[in-house]
Amino acid sequence: MTQEKWPVKLPDYRLDGKVAIITGGTKGIGYAIAMMFAAFGAAVVVSSRHQEECGSVAEQINRLGGTAAGIAADVGRPAEVKRLIRETVQRLGDLDILVNCAGVAITKPILEMDEGDYDRVMDTNLRGVFFASKEAAAAMVERKHGGRIIQIASIGALKGTNQISTYCASKAAVLSLTKTMALEWSRYGITTTALCPGYVKTEINAAQFQDEEFLAKTLKGIPQRRLGTADEVAAIALFLASDYSSMITGSAIVADMGSTSQ
Numbered sequence: 444m445t446q447e448k449w450p451v452k453l454p455d456y457r458l459d460g461k462v463a464i465i466t467g468g469t470k471g472i473g474y475a476i477a478m479m480f481a482a483f484g485a486a487v488v489v490s491s492r493h494q495e496e497c498g499s500v501a502e503q504i505n506r507l508g509g510t511a512a513g514i515a516a517d518v519g520r521p522a523e524v525k526r527l528i529r530e531t532v533q534r535l536g537d538l539d540i541l542v543n544c545a546g547v548a549i550t551k552p553i554l555e556m557d558e559g560d561y562d563r564v565m566d567t568n569l570r571g572v573f574f575a576s577k578e579a580a581a582a583m584v585e586r587k588h589g590g591r592i593i594q595i596a597s598i599g600a601l602k603g604t605n606q607i608s609t610y611c612a613s614k615a616a617v618l619s620l621t622k623t624m625a626l627e628w629s630r631y632g633i634t635t636t637a638l639c640p641g642y643v644k645t646e647i648n649a650a651q652f653q654d655e656e657f658l659a660k661t662l663k664g665i666p667q668r669r670l671g672t673a674d675e676v677a678a679i680a681l682f683l684a685s686d687y688s689s690m691i692t693g694s695a696i697v698a699d700m701g702s703t704s705q
């Protein structure tokens with residue numbers, strides 16, 4: 444498609460020349476985002492807590508003709524997050540996009556949650572997002588070229604959901620952070636968005652969806668009567684990382700097959 448003949452500025456989905464970190468990039472939604480970004484030209488850092496898995500996904504991308512490195516970091520530990528950002532810039536030369544996709548859920552009624560359960564979810568889903576975004580934004584500000592920070596939140600941020608109280612609270616807090624980050628970082632050319640998917644079948648909920656009764660009940664609450672796919676979420680993340688979304692910041696983008704419409 445050539446720009447010249449069309450009287451509108453044609454944006455580009457390509458991410459050539461961009462460096463992106465995907466936390467939680469070894470599995471599920473994060474894996475699909477890492478593959479999608481690499482296919483569209485970004486150099487990708489695949490991160491999770493397990494170096495062997497990060498290395499193996501990075502190797503798969505490199506074999507497919509993309510560019511990737513695997514760097515392990517526990518997002519709940521700010522010192523590890525700092526090292527992840529530093530090593531990314533050292534090894535790939537820059538940082539343009541951060542996708543905070545690492546996330547965990549503990550399924551229990553509130554009356555049975557203990558401090559350990561609470562800390563595990565909050566450390567990964569909120570502390571992780573806060574410090575990874577902070578360190579990535581600092582690197583982007585230092586390099587004076589702006590950037591994109593995409594939080595993989597959830598429709599759990601928008602409504603209560605039985606037995607995943609801490610998960611929903613952590614994701615709601617991420618929506619709040621996304622707004623404040625937009626206020627503080629727009630001046631540096633950094634956009635921040637929170638992508639809120641509905642149910643996608645991955646390891647995070649595999650056990651629940653093995654229960655056919657639970658699956659049938661869940662599908663009844665979804666107007667499209669289906670679960671989403673990791674690839675569909677990755678396509679929206681690509682939009683949020685691309686030129687197409689340059690005027691979106693501080694917003695929650697909901698992709699839930701209609702679940703929160705009722």
Ligand SMILES: NC(=O)c1ccc[n+]([C@@H]2O[C@H](COP(=O)([O-])OP(=O)(O)OC[C@H]3O[C@@H](n4cnc5c(N)ncnc54)[C@H](OP(=O)(O)O)[C@@H]3O)[C@@H](O)[C@H]2O)c1
Pocket residue numbers: 466467468469470471472473490491492493496516517518519543544545546547567595596597598639640641642643644645646647648
């Ligand atoms: N699946 C859904 O229905 C759904 C819906 C809405 C939102 N989401 C959100 O989408 C994101 C990805 O979910 P998913 O379904 O793809 O989950 P998943 O398949 O369980 O993958 C989670 C990823 O996060 C990594 N991770 C977990 N704890 C981490 C930590 N402390 N530090 C670094 N990495 C960590 C995991 O690797 P290691 O365990 O090896 O570290 C893995 O790569 C999550 O934020 C989730 O809340 C999912």
